[in-house]
Amino acid sequence: MLSPSDFIPKNYPKTVENGSFQWSAPSNIALVKYWGKKENQIPANPSISFTLKNCKTITNLSFSKIEKTDNFSFDLLFEGKSKESFRPKIQKFLERVEVYLPFLKEYHFTIDTQNTFPHSSGIASSASGMAALAVNFMSLEKELNPEMTEGYFNQKASFLARLGSGSACRSIKGEVVIWGNHNQTENSSDLFGIEFSELHHNFKNYQDTILLVDKGEKQVSSTLGHDLMNGHPFAERRFEQAHKNLSQIKTILTNGDVNEFVKLVESEALTLHAMMMTSMPYFILMKPNTLEIINKIWKFREQTSIPVCFTLDAGANVHVLYPANVREEVLQFIKNELVVHCQNEQYICDEIGVGAIEFTKF
Numbered sequence: 357m358l359s360p361s362d363f364i365p366k367n368y369p370k371t372v373e374n375g376s377f378q379w380s381a382p383s384n385i386a387l388v389k390y391w392g393k394k395e396n397q398i399p400a401n402p403s404i405s406f407t408l409k410n411c412k413t414i415t416n417l418s419f420s421k422i423e424k425t426d427n428f429s430f431d432l433l434f435e436g437k438s439k440e441s442f443r444p445k446i447q448k449f450l451e452r453v454e455v456y457l458p459f460l461k462e463y464h465f466t467i468d469t470q471n472t473f474p475h476s477s478g479i480a481s482s483a484s485g486m487a488a489l490a491v492n493f494m495s496l497e498k499e500l501n502p503e504m505t506e507g508y509f510n511q512k513a514s515f516l517a518r519l520g521s522g523s524a525c526r527s528i529k530g531e532v533v534i535w536g537n538h539n540q541t542e543n544s545s546d547l548f549g550i551e552f553s554e555l556h557h558n559f560k561n562y563q564d565t566i567l568l569v570d571k572g573e574k575q576v577s578s579t580l581g582h583d584l585m586n587g588h589p590f591a592e593r594r595f596e597q598a599h600k601n602l603s604q605i606k607t608i609l610t611n612g613d614v615n616e617f618v619k620l621v622e623s624e625a626l627t628l629h630a631m632m633m634t635s636m637p638y639f640i641l642m643k644p645n646t647l648e649i650i651n652k653i654w655k656f657r658e659q660t661s662i663p664v665c666f667t668l669d670a671g672a673n674v675h676v677l678y679p680a681n682v683r684e685e686v687l688q689f690i691k692n693e694l695v696v697h698c699q700n701e702q703y704i705c706d707e708i709g710v711g712a713i714e715f716t717k718f
């Protein structure tokens with residue numbers, strides 16, 4: 357089993373003075389949820405997610421060699437404009453990953469980022485943002501060590517992304533990614549995500565329409581939320597359940613059983629919110645419109661037998677999940693019945709994607 361020290365590099369065979377890279381990395385939506393963590397971004401339970409395609413962060417990393425300093429030297433841009441409010445988060449990330457990327461204080465960096473989804477839409481930009489940054493740093497490490505294999509590149513990118521935001525480690529590579537030790541998943545690890553490659557064709561191009569119910573700032577940061585699982589009265593049973601649900605959903609995703617998928621995914625979403633409602637302090641992140649949407653999805657499913665279901669993040673927005681072959685019917689239903697429950701009638705059409713992509717240079 358790999359340990360964090362396996363990601364500390366030996367001497368680099370090459371040097372590089374300056375350059376730039378550009379990568380996009382997507383958001384992801386968990387099917388079995390990560391909720392609760394230990395020291396050093398170690399998850400309390402394993403999780404699995406669909407990688408998205410359209411909701412992504414595009415990050416350009418420029419670097420130039422400087423005299424090694426005691427501090428990190430970096431400028432931050434968001435959509436081309438200076439964004440100092442990102443500094444504390446990036447500073448913390450650099451501190452956490454420095455031991456694994458020992459060149460960080462030998463360069464000045466300009467990190468220029470943009471998201472394809474609307475700002476403060478309630479869509480987690482930390483997963484896509486941290487994943488995009490991690491792959492950029494790995495591109496620089498690969499210049500310093502051109503022998504690096506693709507497997508190591510992706511594994512270490514996921515390892516680094518996790519240190520920025522847990523769920524970010526599931527945004528590097530693969531349509532479906534498992535993160536966290538799970539005794540029924542070979543090579544699974546608390547340190548990085550691994551690709552689940554047995555996806556049945558029923559799940560190919562699976563659709564995720566994200567209904568923006570409440571675009572306001574998060575009431576509860578996910579870091580605080582994870583903390584509330586420490587000493588939570590139901591924590592141990594929840595963690596056990598996540599292990600069981602992960603085993604089950606792997607079978608479902610392999611066999612293509614869309615109806616069983618619906619049950620498990622909705623139960624996971626409601627369990628996540630049940631944990632929030634039963635922590636101390638307790639909170640409710642669903643809004644009346646979240647419940648309106650859920651009830652309408654249930655009614656539509658009962659009437660049509662179309663296997664459409666919902667899942668939730670730590671917020672009020674609803675992810676509507678359904679197979680690609682019922683796209684037209686479900687989109688019509690969303691437009692006719694669900695859009696009225698969205699803020700400014702906003703929703704985002706997304707589907708399963710492949711992970712981070714490098715922009716090729718010309």
Ligand code: DP6
Pocket residue numbers: 385386388389390391397403480482520521522523524578579582628669670
């Ligand atoms: C509810 O990955 O945002 O979306 O590790 O503190 O950055 P940090 O938390 P984060 O938590 C995501 C929680 C979740 C469920 C999930 O994505 O698995």
